[in-house]
Amino acid sequence: MQFASRLDNVSTSAIRELFKLLGKPGIISFAGGFPDAALFDVDGLREASEAALAENPGLALQYGATEGFDPLRAQIAHFMDGKGVDVAPDGLIVTTGSQQALDLIGKTLISPGDKVIVEGPTFLATIQCFRLYGADLVSAPVDGEGVRVDELERLIVQHKPKLVYLIPTFGNPSGATLNAERRRRVLELAVKYGTLIVEDDPYGDLYFDKAPPPSIMALSKDVPGSREHLVYCGSLSKVLSPGLRIGWMIGPAELLAKSVMCKQFSDAHTSTFAQVTAANYLATGRMPDTLAKVRAVYAKRRDVMDAALRRELGDAITFTRPDGGLFFWVSLTGANGALADAAVLARQAIEQGVAFVPGAPFFAENPDNSTLRLSFATADEAKIEDGIRRLGVALRQSVGG
Ligand SMILES: Cc1ncc(COP(=O)(O)O)c(C=O)c1O
Numbered sequence: 001m002q003f004a005s006r007l008d009n010v011s012t013s014a015i016r017e018l019f020k021l022l023g024k025p026g027i028i029s030f031a032g033g034f035p036d037a038a039l040f041d042v043d044g045l046r047e048a049s050e051a052a053l054a055e056n057p058g059l060a061l062q063y064g065a066t067e068g069f070d071p072l073r074a075q076i077a078h079f080m081d082g083k084g085v086d087v088a089p090d091g092l093i094v095t096t097g098s099q100q101a102l103d104l105i106g107k108t109l110i111s112p113g114d115k116v117i118v119e120g121p122t123f124l125a126t127i128q129c130f131r132l133y134g135a136d137l138v139s140a141p142v143d144g145e146g147v148r149v150d151e152l153e154r155l156i157v158q159h160k161p162k163l164v165y166l167i168p169t170f171g172n173p174s175g176a177t178l179n180a181e182r183r184r185r186v187l188e189l190a191v192k193y194g195t196l197i198v199e200d201d202p203y204g205d206l207y208f209d210k211a212p213p214p215s216i217m218a219l220s221k222d223v224p225g226s227r228e229h230l231v232y233c234g235s236l237s238k239v240l241s242p243g244l245r246i247g248w249m250i251g252p253a254e255l256l257a258k259s260v261m262c263k264q265f266s267d268a269h270t271s272t273f274a275q276v277t278a279a280n281y282l283a284t285g286r287m288p289d290t291l292a293k294v295r296a297v298y299a300k301r302r303d304v305m306d307a308a309l310r311r312e313l314g315d316a317i318t319f320t321r322p323d324g325g326l327f328f329w330v331s332l333t334g335a336n337g338a339l340a341d342a343a344v345l346a347r348q349a350i351e352q353g354v355a356f357v358p359g360a361p362f363f364a365e366n367p368d369n370s371t372l373r374l375s376f377a378t379a380d381e382a383k384i385e386d387g388i389r390r391l392g393v394a395l396r397q398s399v400g401g
Contacts, residue, residue, distance in 0.1 A: 006112075009131040022355050028387035030374040031355040033172060033326060035238050037378075039297060041281075041290045045241065048280035052273060064272040066260045068094025068248070072279035076234070076248050079282060083204070084218035085232065087250050093260060096270045098202055098235035098247035102126055104259040105163070105198055105231065105249075106133040115159040119147050121329070121362030121371070123172050123200065126165060135162075137364035144320040146171070146178025149185040156193050163196040163231075169212045170203035170325025173362050173373035177323055180213035187220055190229035202235040202247075205291055207324035208299035217250065228252055236278060238326070239291060245270065246278045298326070301376040304384045309374075312392030316399075326377040329359070332370040339399050342372040348398045354390040 022029055052060040067073070073089035080087050095101040102125070110116060112134025118126065120139030130137060138159050140152045146168055156164070166186070168178035178186070190197045199216045213219070220227040231251035236244055249259065263269070281287070305328060306321050316334035332339050339345060342358040349355060359371025379387060 006132055006134065009134065010128050024350065024353070027350070027353050027355055028379055028383050028390065029355045030376070030379065030384075030387060031357050032375055032378060034375075035242065035294070035326070035377055036297070039294050040241050041286060041293075044281055044284065044286045044290065045244075045277065048284065049273070049277040051280045052276040056276075060273050060276040062272060064269045064275065066093075066264050066269045067256075068092075068270065069272060069275035069279060072246075072275045072282070073248075075279050075282035079287070080234070080250070084214045084221075085250070086221070091253075091256075092248050092250045093256050093263070094270050094275060095233075095247040095249055095263070096267055097237060097242070097245045098200065098233040098249075099125060099129075100263070100267075100270075101233040101247055101249035101259075102198075102200065103129050104262055105233075105255075106130050106135070107262045108255060108258040109162055109196070110135045111162075114162040117152065117155050117159065117161045117164040118364050119166060119171065119174065120365065121173050121359060121368075122165065122364065123167060124362055126200070127362075127364050130165070139363060139365040140164075142171070142174050142176055144176055146174075146176045146182055147186075149182045149189070152186070153189055156189060156195055160193075161195065163198055165198045165200065166216070167200045167203075168216055169201055170206060170322060170327075172203065172325070173327050173329050173357070173359065175322035175325055175327045175329045176320065177212050178216075180219070183213055183216050183219050184223060186216055187223035187226040187230075191223060191225045194229065196229055196231065198231045198233065200233045202233075202238050203325040205239050206295060206298060206326070208295055208302060209323055212324060231255065239294060240278075240281070240287075244274045244278055246274060295324075298324075298377060301379070301381060301384055302328075304381045305374065305376040305388060308385050308388035312388050313395060316395055326375050328374040328376065330372050330374060331368070332372070339395060341369045343369065345372070345394060345398050348394040349391055352390040352394040352397075354387045354394065356391070 077087050077089045106129050110133035116130050116135040117138045117140050119142045140155050141148050217230050217232040233249050235247040317330050318333045319328050319330045346358050357373045360367035360369050
């Protein structure tokens, strides 16, 4: 077949290839980015979906507005208000997962050859999606406190990007959180250079010890003129259910209008049934309890993985303990450089019955082969202990110890 030339810029993800190996029986996987299905609020969602059919089935099963189901937009606006973001219901659109918001951003804003700054590392699907639209991606370095804003400014000046894409809170895969001072700096850069900042925030509610700094969009109140340069993508996937496919985008009215037009070309609107269900769910007020429950379970798992990593891999690795989200981002810095390639370790780990994702594919430029991502979300505490012990065995085997 003669495929469109835009497909030349993207390839099947290396991670998907790895996932094919995960079918092996008994494997403990830290590889996925899924939330734990055992934590889904099935009772709450059953009630919400039954109410959707009982109360107004004709509406729940009918075509709907592309912008989204108005009562859900109102619920999301209220949810965002609780997080310090002032937005009217018609100041946001509902998307089919936040992934669709990212796609609409690519579709509406990126022309072939446009420079786009992303974090190094960043969300793999964003790299693929923006490249599909021909973006020339530039990677801004990230440390334990999120993106390095000094470097970000230098890259903005050098490349004059169409947009900057950040996952400032419990980043995927970095686990890092941008500190409040850097968030303010990002807002100042947005104003100074007229740069559009896309804040992707599917993990911000998954905090463990204390709440993270307010989102960049929430902080925009303090930096005059910054809000018009901001786009925010939110999602119910990591906190409630990814199968619902409910995400949203907040941004300048003209961007939302173009996005609505483009959304009409692909899925007409996000599933009405899912939207009515989500609106009913949010209206019941169950969300705070659901959040408290998932935070407590993931916090425990984070602690267990943290201790196990220190015990089993010790000085062969470095990492920063994440304050929320789903991931540890680890660098193979020890073993006197004998183990610098996480892809080699990944193969050895599969032999030992444990899987993780090597970090290199998460870099749009200059991949760091010594990095890897471990999710603590789906394995229970005993499996985390066992899996990290297996990883320690794989590591010692890899360095011939
Ligand atoms: C950073 C980031 N953005 C967006 C998404 C997409 O999530 P969804 O489309 O389910 O809302 C994910 C999912 O893994 C993610 O990690």
